[in-house]
Amino acid sequence: MPVRALAPQASASAYSATRTMLVACKRPVNYTCTPEVHTPPHGGLGCIERGVKRDSNYSWIVAQQKILLYYRFIPLADPYAVRLWQQTLCESLNLRGRILVSPHGINGTVGGEIKDLKRYIKNTKQYPGMKDVDFKWSDGSREDFPRLTVKDRAEIVAFGATDELVVDADGVVGGGKHLTPDEVHELVAQRGDDVVFFDGRNAFEATIGRFHNAIVPDVETTHEFIQELESGKYDHLKSKPIVTYCTGGVRCEILSSVMINRGFEEVYQIEGGIVRYGEAFGNQGLWEGSLHVFDKRMVIDFEENPVEIGRCELCHGATKFSQNCPNQECRKFMVLCLSCQDKYQPSDCSHATPRYG
Numbered sequence: 001m002p003v004r005a006l007a008p009q010a011s012a013s014a015y016s017a018t019r020t021m022l023v024a025c026k027r028p029v030n031y032t033c034t035p036e037v038h039t040p041p042h043g044g045l046g047c048i049e050r051g052v053k054r055d056s057n058y059s060w061i062v063a064q065q066k067i068l069l070y071y072r073f074i075p076l077a078d079p080y081a082v083r084l085w086q087q088t089l090c091e092s093l094n095l096r097g098r099i100l101v102s103p104h105g106i107n108g109t110v111g112g113e114i115k116d117l118k119r120y121i122k123n124t125k126q127y128p129g130m131k132d133v134d135f136k137w138s139d140g141s142r143e144d145f146p147r148l149t150v151k152d153r154a155e156i157v158a159f160g161a162t163d164e165l166v167v168d169a170d171g172v173v174g175g176g177k178h179l180t181p182d183e184v185h186e187l188v189a190q191r192g193d194d195v196v197f198f199d200g201r202n203a204f205e206a207t208i209g210r211f212h213n214a215i216v217p218d219v220e221t222t223h224e225f226i227q228e229l230e231s232g233k234y235d236h237l238k239s240k241p242i243v244t245y246c247t248g249g250v251r252c253e254i255l256s257s258v259m260i261n262r263g264f265e266e267v268y269q270i271e272g273g274i275v276r277y278g279e280a281f282g283n284q285g286l287w288e289g290s291l292h293v294f295d296k297r298m299v300i301d302f303e304e305n306p307v308e309i310g311r312c313e314l315c316h317g318a319t320k321f322s323q324n325c326p327n328q329e330c331r332k333f334m335v336l337c338l339s340c341q342d343k344y345q346p347s348d349c350s351h352a353t354p355r356y357g
């Protein structure tokens, strides 16, 4: 039996690519496969959707993989040592992903086999102050990341707020009140349209998914938020109840505190971000569309058939798909439907130079 490389794991919510590939399954599995179509006989003995199984046609065992997201704001006296420890830990467990360490804490997204991720959690929780870290599981795999990168930086999220951010053993000091997904709904039930959802991500991320009637600040990078907040554009919201949200919650920890420092009087943040909210309410709540993620998956859904709020840059049709411009000089995020992705060539790029290249 020839040795064959393991193909990336297909996942019910990983719709990012359309190429067909063979995994340890009796028939080709397409990335757009859903659990409904991916059941026997298609699933077979070795169907990757079905966890660790031995396929009768092939001789390897496919282990089930996932992606973990987490963050913890905590004073770290020696971020460099934490970085070395995390690098060694991840390498020993064959994980890939991105981990940032700063004097204010740690922020990680790692993919790998579930058994290894469980060991990663157990080990990471042993660090003083990390026992209560909220690890969020997401569909995906090690293959969704090109490599492992572990870095120590001035900030775990680059707001340019190092002098302003205050962190103690309980997390960010002076941030917005955390609301669970249910508490978000209670707030909306009490205060109605007065509640403002405020997107804490880069504006392009909101093109394919956002909260109903959300304010999406005009920022290309997190670094632009403070200037944007100080521009006066949002001063009329300063006395309103504001719910900030971002992918997993880490950006809102800082955003909500810098908003409060600039006179926003009633600021909340969603505990666990869009990921937690989506797990709780799927397509049935106030979230509309799909969630952009910064790995090869590009987009994840919480349920089948979300509303497609993105508009293809070329044909203007509704879509949730995106890619980075294939022109290597450009790499701009583009909302592009699958058929236009097939046609689009690097030479078709007519994008302006980004504000931050």
Ligand SMILES: [Zn+2]
Pocket: 312, 313, 314, 315, 316, 317, 336, 337, 338, 339, 340, 341
């Ligand atoms: Zn199109």
Ligand SMILES: [Zn+2]
Pocket: 325, 326, 327, 330, 331, 332, 349, 350, 351
């Ligand atoms: Zn371009």
